[in-house]
Amino acid sequence: MDAADHKHPNYVAVWGGLFVLTVIEVAAVYMRIPRHLLVLALLLLAAWKALLVALYFMHLRFEPKRLALVALAPLPLGVILVVAVLQEFAKR
Amino acid sequence: MTAAAAPHDAGLHAGHDDRPWLRRYVFSTDHKTIGIQFLFLSLTFLLLGGLMAMVIRWQLGFPGTPVPGGSVLPDAMAPGGVIRPSFYNALVTMHGTFMIFFAVMPLLTGVFANYLIPLKIGAPDMAFPRLNMWSFWLMIPAGTLALAGFFVEGGSAASGWTAYAPLSNSPLYTGVSAGQILWCLAIIIFGASSLLGSVNYIATVVNLRAPGMTWMRLPLSVWALFITAILALLAVPILAGAIIMLLFDQVLGTHFYLPTGGGQPLLWQHLFWFFGHPEVYILILPAMGIVSDVIANGSRKPIFGYTSMVFAIGGIAGLGFMVWGHHMFVSGMNPTLGTSFMASTMLIAVPTSIKVFNWLGTMWRGNIHFHVPMLNAIGFLSMFVIGGLSGIFMAATPVDMYIHDTYFIVAHIHYVLFGGSLFAAFAGIYYWFPKMFGREMHDGLGRWHFGLTFVFYNLTFFPMHLLGLGGHMRRLYDPTQYPFLAPMQPINVFVSVSAFLLMAAQLPFVVNFFWSLFRGPKAPLNPWRDNSLEWTVPSPPPHGNFVETPTVYRGPYEYSVPGELEDFLPQDRPAPARQEAH
């Protein structure tokens, strides 16, 4: 847990990545892309950005795997909730 | 690593205690003091909730007649002592709210998680003692706000503890406005308290275990409390989110659950039960953990199948997030979804039966000491079996179609929450009272309390199954209104009288508790000859718990080890001359 342990990736590069992805996202909205393709692309881009933040800014990449488990544990539950309830309302 | 990663109070160790009075007894950050504060708080709310139940039972047994002593109630609640329907609905709502959020949950997690986790894993205190203090002190405004509902215009929340929208959305439907808002605020603050507690319990168990206290050497009570904390951590925020939206529907005019504005009433039920079912396990898992400890101790035998007990707790918790729809079989939900929820619900019977059979296996060929905690643990086991089996009726969708929202459900939840959680809580209180207060409780009074409670408890709640099978709806102000229910009124009278006696049967406990608190004989270090670490420190343990961080050599259930002089082998005793048999 000493200073030697701290890995500092190139934060400015990550920032550049986030910036570019955001620009692509906003630009995509104003382009004529089929709706379902647009939604899929936007979700993927958002997931990519979120992953960049989690892995580099929040250092998940450099933490023990078990800590990543703490972070990931709630996600399947959220998916279960939303998918099940969507099924309910989509039927009507 | 324990000492290195110690909580904020660096250098905290037993023996030196120069905290001023206020920091010591009121705004204390000591997990033991906080645990005891939670004990008094939850027992107070337990009493309040119980009194409400008495009034409810009076109305059901003797509808339309004045409650004895009810003339003190204001006219808005009970003119001339006769309960108004609106007050009845408020009582039903607040009985559930108090019992679940302010009595049983703090009793099991607040008291036992706080008091036991650090002591049992060999830590000086919680990971975040100051947050822990806040966790307790947030409960005071939460409870006060909930209680305040009774004294505002329109009375307290009256849409059930489940607060089904849109009934709970608008004063148009219930006549309650401020009361419902206060209820929402109270539960949101309660959620914050629960969150602080959960973060603490999880971080403490993960990072503050003493050397040698491996995961598979944790007492099952700690395992259960740990997994409960995870459940609360992930489930309570969903409730907070749902209630915030409910609150906004009332005060900001949003339309989340209001069909007139395009909202979805069933959305509330999904969110509520997505929290609500894990909540049920939050209320029962710690009880299972406590009972596991007590049964192994009382039987003087290692717990049967420790590993599968741990996995069963985990399995119940995991399944708990996938079964919420079984509360909504008749809600108008998609029938296909209902089928999947029935399947997942049925599966819960598997880990549950593992636990029950393993407890029986623990007693098998034991040397059973019927001390008072053990009696209560046996009470838990026998009653939980009934509660568990009656659950299968509800899991079967066609049968649920008939018994849903009837007294069968009421019987089931009370078999699980009273027969289960409360008997376990009593077992825990009797078991750890000597450690908490340094004095022993009176044995005879304890036996009377258990015996009377066990008898009247069954006389109160078992007939409710019959009422439910007769079709008796729950939350019904006056059952004699219905031609098909009126013939069953004698059962209602019987249940009510039993309930009053059940309440009276708690008197020995109250007397015992307070008498022992001040006059009980001095408790020895380890009255139950238990292996766990809390019994190696003085009763009550000093601030900082352990003078020297203990080292753990074995699991907590090494009773009757062949070749040992005594029938127990504490976790921190260096290994005996011979190798551990495994």
Place this chain on the structure above:
Amino acid sequence: MAHAVQPAAPPAEEGIGVYTQKLGMWVFLASEVMFFTALIGTYIILRWGSAESWPVPQDILNIPLTAFNTFVLICSSVSMVKAYAAATHDDQKGLRLWLVLTVLAGATFVGVQLLEYRHLIHEGLLPSGIRDGSALAARLVDSGKLSATAAGLFGSAFFTMTGFHGFHVTCGVICMTFVTIKAFRGGYSGGRFHGVEVIGLYWHFVDLVWIILFTIVYLI
């Protein structure tokens, strides 16, 4: 411990391998994920479950302004992580500079969001729906583009989700101000960087939530 030669006591388990405050923050964030699941999930469910046609966000919201705000928040994340890097290198000057920038960026985000709210409310979008006779009502409802019901739901969900995110940013700015004050007093000198790292985790999480919210509420 004369008996330590016995094999019965293995070395202490290392816990999870991170210090307790960091673990605590991660556990807390797991809970926050569930909280935002409730809100974002509700939005998704109401939108897909809604019988009426849902408003196109661009018709109501100011996308370029919010894109700028997103940029500000991303910048604040970088400055935060820079502050943390400075703290681990015991670079006090850098730490203070980056923390101040982070607080400013956070405050800017909240400020812009408040301006956006003021504008939207002025236009006629309220948590309870679209105000009758407002500019927005004239543009959308009266011209038959949108039913008032769907617009009402949109207002409910929009203000609740972004409002709770804004509340989290505000809490972050307040905490960060305290951290900054402590940094100026030398509270993080000599390799004491835990406080900065832990608040940083919260800050990045709030940024992460915004990335999701921005996509779901403003873009899709």
Place this chain on the structure above:
Amino acid sequence: MHWWIPTNASSYGGDVDRIFYIILYITGFVFLVVEGGLLVFLVRYRRREGRTAAYIHGNNTAEIIWTTIPAVIVVMLALLSQKVWSTVKDPAHFPADAIQIGVHVKQFEWQFTMPGPDGTLGTDDDIFRKNELHLVVGRNYAVQLTSQDVIHSFFIPAFRLKQDVVPGMTIVAWFRPTRTGAFDLACAQLCGVGHYRMQATVYVHSAEDFARWQAAQGTPAAAAAVATDTTMGSMAMPHSGGTR
């Protein structure tokens, strides 16, 4: 005085009861085994001087057995339930020849719109009744449940049917009465102050009786007048008990 499930009066009620009894026998057996075993252990292994408890940590075979048996039983129960469940609730299995009935509920009142002699709902000869539903024995009925305010629940104990009525949704439930007589219909979901008196009566007539009743109804206006008359009967009128 009945202390048990009321006698069944619907086509699928018998199936529901059958599953109930199967579960009752299984759980009753398990109950006896577990509680009996517990009692035997408590007596047999009670503390005695000189006895030492066995030093056993578990038994994998035993645990596998008592994991598998409940698993098999519950899977069986789930399969058994599934069939009845889809018969009752799955719209794909609703009988095609069902007579449609409109059920609109609002706080503390059931409003039934029954088709008149032409047999179709939504025509001029519809018969409207409050808190009173008239059916012919042996016919299939589909009730279209709608609510004006909050969630109520359509519960006919004798039919073993319960279905919540949710505002903003039209939920259809079906049943076929198999016995004539008057049956209680109750609201099973807390719906406000008057929840306890939100009751109605279901009259199941023989075909001849029903024809006679229907003929007596005449115009909807006349029906309203008759409704007041019939509801005065002791079956459907709420007692004036409770608070005064």
